[in-house]
Amino acid sequence: MTIYQNLLGEEFHKxxxxxxxxxxxxxxVPFFAIGMxxxxxxxxRWLTPFLKFASNWKFLFPENGQDVPFTIKNTCKLLPNGEVEVYWERTFYFKERTRCFNACMSIDTKRKVVKDYLGEPSLLYSDLTFDVTKEGRLLIRSGFQSVVIGEFEVPIPRVLEGRVIVEEGYDEVRELFSIHVFIHNPIIGKVMAYAGEFKEQSF
Structure with missing residues (x-):
């Protein structure tokens, strides 16, 4: 059973x-898709140095664009300790450079959250909660966050967190998945946002 089925329980079937x-x-058995x-x-604009710094860890990046091709690949792995982990690889093909946004997810069954380690190697940790909308879309929100420094994790004050909202759906008419991501901070506002569509491909 995947970590997402485990987390959502009966809600997964909605x-x-x-x-x-x-x-x-x-x-x-990877899920692989190509989209726009x-x-x-x-x-x-003053966030640009931070976003450039984060891009060195295959995390956030400073580029903006429209109609940007991208791929997404999710691979579920069984770790030596018996824990199940999902490796996320998101690649964005801008005209002048390619950017990656990678992460590793596992589940905390006691707290009923997904543990999301962002970047490669991990730069940021975030709790994620998963819910299903009445339309059958997946809604993801961030919670507690910390900065990862080697083997240590330093909690981020709530007021400084990059709060994340993700909504993923499926368009039956066009046979495409849809994705909307919004990352913001209560003080500085928007950090990053993107929206697009993708279609599963054989891998």
Missing amino acids: LHPKLQARYALPID MSKIETGA
Whole structure:
């Protein structure tokens, strides 16, 4: 059973069937898709140095754009300690450079959250909660966050967090998955936002 099925329980079956298939993720059988981001936007210009710094860890990045091709690959792995982990690889093909946004997710069954380690190697940790909308879309929100420094994690004050909202759905008419991501901070506003569509491909 995938970490997402485990986390959502009966709610998992309320997802659109295509989303259920997408998040079933058998061990070592990747989900791979190709798509187009209709828009990618970052926040205030003074954030650019931070976003450039984060890009060195395959995390956030400073580029903006419209109609940006991208790929997404999710691979479920069984770790030596018996824990199940999902490796996320998101690649954005801007005209002048390629950017990656990678992460590793596992589950905390006691707290009922997904543990999301962002970047490669990990630069930021975030709790994620998963919910299903009445339309059968997947809604993801961030919670507690910390900065990862080697083996140590330093909690980030709530007021400084980059709060994340993700909504993923499926368009039956066009046979495409849709994705909307918004990252913001209560003080500085938008950090990054992107929206697009993608279609599963054989891998």
